Amino acid sequence: MTTISLRHARVRYGPLEALHGVTIAAHGPGLTVLLGRNGSGRTTALRALAGSVRLSGGAVVWDGVDVTRLPAHERAHRGLCLVPERQAVFGSLTVRENLELTATSYDIALDAYPRLERLLTRRAGTLSGGEQRMLALTRALSARARVVLVDEPAQGMSPAVAARTYELLSGLDACVVVAEQRVPPVLRGRAALVYELRRGVVVFSGEAGEYEARTATRPTGPTSSA
Numbered sequence: 623m624t625t626i627s628l629r630h631a632r633v634r635y636g637p638l639e640a641l642h643g644v645t646i647a648a649h650g651p652g653l654t655v656l657l658g659r660n661g662s663g664r665t666t667a668l669r670a671l672a673g674s675v676r677l678s679g680g681a682v683v684w685d686g687v688d689v690t691r692l693p694a695h696e697r698a699h700r701g702l703c704l705v706p707e708r709q710a711v712f713g714s715l716t717v718r719e720n721l722e723l724t725a726t727s728y729d730i731a732l733d734a735y736p737r738l739e740r741l742l743t744r745r746a747g748t749l750s751g752g753e754q755r756m757l758a759l760t761r762a763l764s765a766r767a768r769v770v771l772v773d774e775p776a777q778g779m780s781p782a783v784a785a786r787t788y789e790l791l792s793g794l795d796a797c798v799v800v801a802e803q804r805v806p807p808v809l810r811g812r813a814a815l816v817y818e819l820r821r822g823v824v825v826f827s828g829e830a831g832e833y834e835a836r837t838a839t840r841p842t843g844p845t846s847s848a
Contacts, residue, residue, distance in 0.1 A: 624650040624768045624797040625685055626671055626702075632679035633666050640666045642822040643680065648815065650769070650797025653788075655809065655830070657802055658819040664801040665707065667819065668771045671799065672704040673697045684769070701768035703761060707777065707801075710758035713747025717757055720746050724761045731760035734790055735783075751778030756787075763790055770798045776806060784808070805830055 627647035633640045641663050648654035658664040669675040671682060673694035681690045689697060698704075711720055717738055721728035732739050735756040741749065746757055755777055762770045775791065776784035788808045791798050805816065809830050816833045818826040826833060 625683075626769050626797055626799070627683050628667060628670060628680065629683055630680035631667070631670055631677050631682070633663075633670055633675055634678045639678070640822050641670065644819070644822065644824055645680075646817050646824065646827070648769075648797050648799045651795050652797065652813075652815070653792050653809070654797075654799045654815045654817070655802055655805065656799065656817050656819060657804065657826075657833075659803060661821070662819040663822040664819050665773055666822075668704065668773055668799065668801050671769075672702060672771055674704065701766075703765045703767035703770050705758050705762050705770075705772040705775070707773035711746040711749075711754050713745065715746055716742065717744055717746055717749070718742040720757055721760060724764060728760070728764070730764045731757075734760060734763050734786075752780065752783065753778075755779060756783070759787060759790075763794070767796055770794060770796045771800075772798070773801045774803075775800055776802075781807070805833060810834055 625647060628644050630643045630645055631641050632643055644663065644667060646667065656664040656667055666675060670677060673692060677690055681688050721731050738756060741753065746754060749757065755775065759775060762772060776787050779787060784806065785808045788806055791800065812830060814830040816826065816828060816830050817824055826836065
């Protein structure tokens with residue numbers, strides 16, 4: 623089993639602190655979801671796990687080893703794969719060339735997303751947002767990574783393709799951590815671990831079912847006071 627965690631992690635962008643002592647732990651094989659609106663710190667938490675942003679405090683621990691000072695490329699070499707929300711494909715290269723950069727055979731990619739086969743000669747920068755996400759995700763599916771981090775995996779996808787994407791991610795023999803704004807419908811009622819962040823602080827941790835039950839009791843509209 624693989625485990626990766628942030629322990630009391632703090633991240634600063636200049637004078638602003640984006641994470642205020644965040645502690646999260648993800649276990650694999652399995653799926654962990656970091657929830658939050660834009661500015662909540664979920665993307666920063668992913669980047670901190672990947673080593674693409676430095677901690678100003680706290681630690682990143684991977685299988686019991688402190689890797690806080692290990693640079694991003696070394697974490698990648700050890701089996702960590704990050705799929706960012708933006709600039710996740712090489713727009714000037716064709717779909718085929720993008721696939722060839724990450725695998726000697728792209729059968730896995732085409733099995734996962736058959737639609738890519740008719741797009742092989744297209745430049746990646748001309749694809750729709752959902753098609754680019756499919757192409758970006760093939761890297762995670764074919765990498766045989768121990769830890770897979772994905773920011774908004776289903777962005778721009780149809781509900782059917784989004785459900786397929788989560789089935790693929792859930793089936794990986796890896797510790798998978800995704801960042802989303804809300805719990806994906808396909809995960810409702812399933813044993814996924816959820817952390818909700820707000821303004822750089824964890825405000826909930828537990829199973830997806832617990833989170834759904836909790837949010838169902840929240841007020842849906844503004845309240846008034848005399």
